[in-house]
Amino acid sequence: MTEWSHIRIWAAIAGIGICTYVIRLSFVYLFGRIDSVPPRVEQTLRYVPAAVLAALVVPAVVTVQPTLGETVLDARLVAGSIATTVAWRTENVFYTIVVGMATLWVIRFGPSLIG
Known part of the structure; x- marks a missing residue:
């Protein structure tokens, strides 16, 4: 438990929400x-989707204390590797997400659908 009152907690949540907004x-x-975005800023902003995707995916794929068997055979790592290959070949974030998720679903749920 915390020593904060309900009002202070809700005030903190509201304050953080207002700051984010x-x-x-x-x-x-x-x-x-701004009439036009400077070319250097526009070039930099093109890397934002890839950076955000990597920041979301990498912690979910990498385990804290993996063993060799868990790392090599983990469905997340296999799907992540295939998605990385798709990203490298197509340079399309949408295709990367679709192929990665489809691969993960096939690895995890495919055997139960067949048998």
Whole structure:
């Protein structure tokens, strides 16, 4: 338990929500006022989807204390490797997600559907 009252907890949640909203609104407002995005910024922003996807996926694929058998045979690692290959060949985030998830589902649920 915490020593904070319910009001302080809800005030903290509301404060964090307002701060998040203001940060996001500032970018919308900033880019709404700029006639054109500088080429260097536009080039940098192209890497944001890949960086976000990697930040979400890598912690889920990499285990904390893996053994060799768990690492090599883990469905997440196999699906992640195939998705990485698709990403490298196609450079398309949508195809990467679809192929990675389909591979994971086939590995995990395929045997139970066949038998």
